[in-house]
Amino acid sequence: MKRDxxxxxxxxxxxxxxxxxxxxxxxxxxxxxxxxLTAITAVEVxxxxxxxxxxxxxxxxxxxTFVILTLVKAGYIVMSxxxxxxxxxxMKKSVLAPYVVFIIYLFYILATEGFAHLFNHNNFH
Amino acid sequence: xSGHSNDNISSKELWGGGRSPYGISYGKMYMWFFLxxxxxxxxxxxxxxGFSRAGSENPWPIGEQVFRALPGLEGKYPLIYVALMTFILxxxxxxxxxxxxxxxxxxxxxxxxxxxxxxxxxxxxxGSQAWEWSHFIHGGGGSFLLAKEVTVTAENGNQYILPxxxxxxxxxxxxxxxxxxxxxxxxxxxxxxxxHVKLIAYGEHxxxxxxxxxxxxxxxxxxxxxxxxxAAKLWExxxxxxxxxxxxxxNEYAMQQSYANFFFFITGFHGFxxxxxxxxxxxxxxxxxxxxxxxxxxxxMVEKVGLYWHFIDLVWVFVFTFFYLI
Numbered sequence: 001m002k003r004d005x006x007x008x009x010x011x012x013x014x015x016x017x018x019x020x021x022x023x024x025x026x027x028x029x030x031x032x033x034x035x036x037l038t039a040i041t042a043v044e045v046x047x048x049x050x051x052x053x054x055x056x057x058x059x060x061x062x063x064x065t066f067v068i069l070t071l072v073k074a075g076y077i078v079m080s081x082x083x084x085x086x087x088x089x090x091m092k093k094s095v096l097a098p099y100v101v102f103i104i105y106l107f108y109i110l111a112t113e114g115f116a117h118l119f120n121h122n123n124f125h
Numbered sequence: 126x127s128g129h130s131n132d133n134i135s136s137k138e139l140w141g142g143g144r145s146p147y148g149i150s151y152g153k154m155y156m157w158f159f160l161x162x163x164x165x166x167x168x169x170x171x172x173x174x175g176f177s178r179a180g181s182e183n184p185w186p187i188g189e190q191v192f193r194a195l196p197g198l199e200g201k202y203p204l205i206y207v208a209l210m211t212f213i214l215x216x217x218x219x220x221x222x223x224x225x226x227x228x229x230x231x232x233x234x235x236x237x238x239x240x241x242x243x244x245x246x247x248x249x250x251x252g253s254q255a256w257e258w259s260h261f262i263h264g265g266g267g268s269f270l271l272a273k274e275v276t277v278t279a280e281n282g283n284q285y286i287l288p289x290x291x292x293x294x295x296x297x298x299x300x301x302x303x304x305x306x307x308x309x310x311x312x313x314x315x316x317x318x319x320x321h322v323k324l325i326a327y328g329e330h331x332x333x334x335x336x337x338x339x340x341x342x343x344x345x346x347x348x349x350x351x352x353x354x355x356a357a358k359l360w361e362x363x364x365x366x367x368x369x370x371x372x373x374x375x376n377e378y379a380m381q382q383s384y385a386n387f388f389f390f391i392t393g394f395h396g397f398x399x400x401x402x403x404x405x406x407x408x409x410x411x412x413x414x415x416x417x418x419x420x421x422x423x424x425x426m427v428e429k430v431g432l433y434w435h436f437i438d439l440v441w442v443f444v445f446t447f448f449y450l451i
Contacts, residue, residue, distance in 0.1 A: 016229060020230060030222055033219075034215065045204050073442045074443070077218070077442065081431075082432055088146075
């Protein structure tokens with residue numbers, strides 16, 4: 001079969017292999033990440049049940065804990081399951097940079113428009 | 126591993142042409158770039174949800190109060206079903222990463238086995254989501270709005286002054302007959318004597334449900350049951366505005382329709398991604414089965430759809446937090 005997915009001088013796809021021994025190690029890591037993700041989810045649900053929203057002061061802290069735990073989960077999925085951690089630095093940055101821009105934009109729009117709902121309820125200018 | 130991605134190559138050579146400076150094949154790179162843009166779509170949706178919620182004047186429903194049912198089980202299990210769905214998706218993500226790993230060892234049997242497991246996990250998730258949608262659409266027992274202010278005593282002994290327009294929630298059995306009653310079904314009759322309110326539905330089988338208790342604050346804070354004469358008082362003060370479950374125009378969970386709309390759109394959009402993912406997984410599974418990748422000499426296609434499948438898991442992690450938990 002004619003190969004159509006190779007760039008001259010290189011064979012990224014063909015070389016993306018590993019040995020049996022390396023596989024054992026990789027599978028161990030996969031199991032570890034699985035247990036971790038499941039545990040974090042269980043903790044999140046338990047926190048949601050235990051802590052009530054009426055106590056607003058604690059709830060603020062709980063909310064941020066949820067966000068941090070989510071980012072930890074996301075980090076493990078992207079870096080371990082999606083193997084972004086093993087890619088070249090320039091690839092990592094190309095994928096992650098748009099989100100840095102997106103988050104900065106969200107902060108900007110929150111700071112400038114975040115209170116817009118308090119004014120002009122019934123008319124859009 | 127990722128081929129040449131870890132090689133130490135001078136940047137002059139790397140960017141000098143004739144090779145991918147990213148160290149990966151174009152197919153994998155463009156799967157990544159597609160996912161980057163797709164994630165921004167979901168980011169936009171969740172941001173819109175956050176802004177709507179922050180800008181809302183009426184209380185916003187609490188995920189633990191709305192999503193607390195399990196199939197075939199009575200009782201309150203806050204977010205347990207959603208957590209189960211999350212677990213199913215994580216597990217199917219794991220079987221996918223095991224398929225990718227088997228592909229890296231050119232282990233055809235391993236790829237086929239784990240791809241099959243991933244497809245099954247995907248179907249499990251889709252089925253779970255279908256059940257959750259069905260439950261959300263059918264709702265608890267429906268609600269009606271008060272036409273005037275009512276003061277009642279709840280079962281915890283506290284007195285509540287409920288203003289006109291406040292939603293009052295019915296239980297499952299009473300609400301089922303109330304739906305026919307509110308829609309003007311002539312076969313449903315309302316009876317009331319000595320403070321006992323009863324709905325009777327005539328037909329092939331006669332059903333009747335007594336108004337035992339009504340609930341206030343059901344989806345927004347700590348709910349309270351109101352029973353006895355006070356429940357009858359609330360029923361008497363009802364307006365014509367009944368709501369049952371959720372659809373594209375109204376929902377019993379919140380005063381804001383945007384709540385139901387965001388539920389339908391965000392989980393629906395994600396569910397459609399899962400559906401597409403399962404279809405693509407089946408295609409790749411069949412290709413692996415026929416030995417296409419074996420002849421090709423590498424299993425990179427498994428890795429590419431693996432990226433997409435993990436992405437679906439990744440999005441669900443965010444949906445779980447920002448839609449259900451917070």
